[in-house]
Amino acid sequence: MPEQAPERVAWDHVELTVGEVAARSGVAVSALHFYERRGLIASRRTSGNQRRYRRDVLRRVSFIRVSQRVGIPLARIAEALGTLPADRAPNVRDWERLSKAWRTDLDARIEQLERLRDDLTDCIGCGCLSLSRCVLANPHDALGHDGPGPRRLLVDEPE
Numbered sequence: 487m488p489e490q491a492p493e494r495v496a497w498d499h500v501e502l503t504v505g506e507v508a509a510r511s512g513v514a515v516s517a518l519h520f521y522e523r524r525g526l527i528a529s530r531r532t533s534g535n536q537r538r539y540r541r542d543v544l545r546r547v548s549f550i551r552v553s554q555r556v557g558i559p560l561a562r563i564a565e566a567l568g569t570l571p572a573d574r575a576p577n578v579r580d581w582e583r584l585s586k587a588w589r590t591d592l593d594a595r596i597e598q599l600e601r602l603r604d605d606l607t608d609c610i611g612c613g614c615l616s617l618s619r620c621v622l623a624n625p626h627d628a629l630g631h632d633g634p635g636p637r638r639l640l641v642d643e644p645e
């Protein structure tokens with residue numbers, strides 16, 4: 487049986503299948519389905535119940551990937567995409583506005599990590615692990631304000 491050449495998609499195709507979006511974006515089909523369930527991208531269904539995506543979905547997927555790469559949670563990405571008209575992908579101006587917000591987020595996280603690193607440096611060689619005195623176990627005596635008894639060690643859970 488002759489080997490079939492991989493299916494090639496012309497750039498001027500108006501709609502793409504999920505496999506074509508996956509091939510062009512490098513994002514797994516399962517991830518695309520996940521993005522769709524979370525409302526980050528949208529498709530229409532054919533009469534055979536197959537997904538079809540507008541070609542500009544590729545730019546949305548790229549926006550999602552870049553945002554995830556800098557650690558932005560999907561919920562925030564969805565929020566950002568929700569500020570755009572549904573009938574088009576993020577353009578250069580959108581990206582400029584939204585990426586500035588990502589930059590602010592990134593700066594805040596770097597600052598937080600630097601504080602944690604400094605606190606950890608204070609803990610190195612101490613080893614007390616005291617729930618009342620350790621700067622990491624009880625930052626700024628925050629747990630003391632919550633009343634007596636054991637408290638949670640981590641306040642902010644990553645998404």
Ligand code: FES
Binds near residue numbers: 608615616620623
């Ligand atoms: S382990 Fe002693 S201050 Fe953190």
